Amino acid sequence: MPLPENLIPNIDPEILGITRKMTKLRHDFHQYPETAYEEDYAHGKITDLLNEWDLEYEVMAGTGIVVTLEGLEKTSKKVIGMRADMDALRVQEQCDVPWKSRNDGKMHACGHDGHMATLLTALAYLKDHREFNGIIKFIFQPAEEGSGGAKKMIEEGLLKKHKISALYGFHNWPSLPFGKTAIHTGPVMAxxxxxxxxxxxxxxxxxxxxxxxxxxxxxxxxxxxxxxxxxxxxxxxxxxxxxxxxxxxxxxxxxxxxxxxxxxxxxxxxxxxxxxxxxxxxxxxxxxxxxxxxxxxxxxxxxxxxxTSPTINSPEKAEVSREAMRGVLGEENIDWDAAPAMTAEDFGEFSNLVPASYIWIGNADPEDGESPHSQPLHNPKYGFNDDVIPVGAQYFVNIIKTEMPMTEGWDAEKPPKRLSRIINYIRLRISQLVIWIKTKFRFSFWKKKK
Ligand SMILES: [Zn+2]
Ligand SMILES: [Zn+2]
Structure with missing residues (x-):
């Protein structure tokens, strides 16, 4: 389905370009779905890209990955985490798509293939646009479907070692039409x-x-x-x-x-x-x-x-999500009062420990209730809506713009004024020292010769 015309001006053309490549990758992930802690294919595809892009990353919880991306300015102590889950389910796919699952009895029936592709799109964009102040951690988390992947990453030090100060995530939501989003200011999932x-x-x-x-x-x-x-x-x-x-x-x-x-x-x-x-x-x-x-x-x-812990949004971070989504789908498409779901989400382990916001992005085809995009999560006929990729990626990018703006007047080309004064002072003292050593050496040499 082509992206609706009205959304195109809200999405960076570069993100739209990256989306094409990442949609193909999403279909690859879909063809080779893997369950908890066995996400080797996805792990390999992601680390291949990270190596190609020459980015720093750490492997956690077996197949999980944490990518570090530093902004041009580092005067802020903020470390923002953005998370995508990686695992599939034991479901026999009934969708007839060219990228249908080739792993018998397994299927990306929760759309985590799409979550990975969306986070990779944001990463591909932000690695070339580092006009932000602080550090971003892109988290690819294994074993979300009831096997404790989030807990395992936390036990291995994800939040403490990486000093994550806030965390954002999303789920595609087939009970919401595409173009709508639901953001909660408290409980999101049980x-x-x-x-x-x-x-x-x-x-x-x-x-x-x-x-x-x-x-x-x-x-x-x-x-x-x-x-x-x-x-x-x-x-x-x-x-x-x-x-x-x-x-x-x-x-x-x-x-x-x-x-x-x-x-x-x-x-x-x-x-x-x-x-x-x-x-x-x-x-x-x-x-x-x-x-x-x-x-x-x-x-x-x-x-x-x-x-598992309930997923609870911090009101302050939910407000950041709202601001970020206002720039993508528009205020009129944000549902601020949606009832929380009784299903559980591993993200709750994070929201229990750091201020976080977890949102739902509409996946359903607004005109076709029979479409795979409109089928419930975990259903063998469910299909991730690829238009969610640019929407989610722009959302993540807008989060960074809102959370990590650069100091006004900060110039990426030149260091800040105070720093350049210190550097000039040190340079001057060094050159004075060099002249002094040279003079002394020449003098003693001349005296010896005489
Ligand atoms: Zn699920
Ligand atoms: Zn899920």
């Missing part, structure tokens, strides 16, 4: 905590239940109690959305209808924007499991194997 309840009873013949301990009725009762917890929490916090979903239950064998199983496993997920509510709910889940175990005199335990 925290996600998965839980596994294991109930260990004793298996026996279905005709002799007194010989064993059937875990299935225990699981039924516990399931009802957990659902009631959700309703109670949602009611207590009417301002805050709370979700507790039971998602799977495994026990016994449907082909063996006369056998009472030994164990039952139940899994589910808890979603909320509020860390306090989350902690309280997890405590209540543990208490419910303990109390049911003692009431039925059975072994039962709960584990929380995976937990």
């Amino acid at each position: 925290s996600n905590t998965n839980f596994i309840v294991t109930i260990n009873g004793k298996g026996c013949h279905g005709a002799q239940p007194e010989e064993g301990h059937n875990p299935i009725p225990v699981a039924f009762e516990l399931g009802q109690q957990l659902c009631a917890l959700r309703d109670k929490s949602a009611h207590e916090n009417s301002e805050e959305k709370v979700i507790l979903s039971l998602c799977s239950i495994e026990s016994g064998n449907s082909a063996a209808m006369n056998i009472i199983p030994g164990d039952t496993k139940m899994t589910g997920t808890v979603r909320t924007y509020n860390l306090g509510i989350k902690e309280h709910l997890l405590e209540q889940i543990s208490e419910a499991v303990e109390s049911i175990a003692s009431r039925f005199d059975i072994n039962a335990k709960v584990d929380f194997p995976h937990s």
Whole structure:
């Protein structure tokens, strides 16, 4: 789809030029999708470009990359991070596009291929336009889809070692039409905590239940109690959305209808924007499991194997995003009041530690609900909208213009006045010293000769 005419004046022609190359690269990424910590193809493509551009970078979390780009002026202490995720999903693609996935059972069904291409477009532009004051870190993060890539990068020192003072990111958003954006001033996406309840009873013949301990009725009762917890929490916090979903239950064998199983496993997920509510709910889940175990005199335990922080925007950084997007899509296309999503995003690990802003950029075809661009994320028929690339890249560039303007009167050609005075003074003293040494040497030489 060609970029709408009305947007063209807002996007730097050079960015439009780079977009053509990066769209091809996006299709390459799409053809070879890779899941958590196996993003070797994407890693190789990105580092090839970085080597060609002679840029400094560090490899983190196995396949992740952090690129450092210094501005012409370095009087500011600001280090702005800009992040794209890299991983694909275990989904069998059903789109008929020339760049259809060639890795069976894997697909870029969340558009992270597009996120990488967008960040690379911004990088390709900014490396040649360093009229900013400070340092930018371009972060390519692996394993966003529930495998803790952000946490791993943080553990390896991403934020501390690179002294990142603020962070920006985006997700393409198929529930928003292309040309629109949603920017939140607080919660953007929920925290996600998965839980596994294991109930260990004793298996026996279905005709002799007194010989064993059937875990299935225990699981039924516990399931009802957990659902009631959700309703109670949602009611207590009417301002805050709370979700507790039971998602799977495994026990016994449907082909063996006369056998009472030994164990039952139940899994589910808890979603909320509020860390306090989350902690309280997890405590209540543990208490419910303990109390049911003692009431039925059975072994039962709960584990929380995976937990992410909610993605919360700092109001100040959201305002920077708004200013940056005003220059791309226009104020009238910024949704400032969109309801946050109950899905989780790894970016929350960053927004938990540094002021950050994470925005949604419309991906859907406004005129065609059947288009791949309009299909939900993680759907086998979903397709990333390539027009998001120049929009997102210009957004990142505008963030830098807003966050890191150069000092007024600062001239890239000449050093600042004070510095040049110091340099001239040192030069003068050195030349005086040289003259003094020369004179002294000649004099002693002449005296010796005499
Ligand atoms: Zn996803
Ligand atoms: Zn995603």
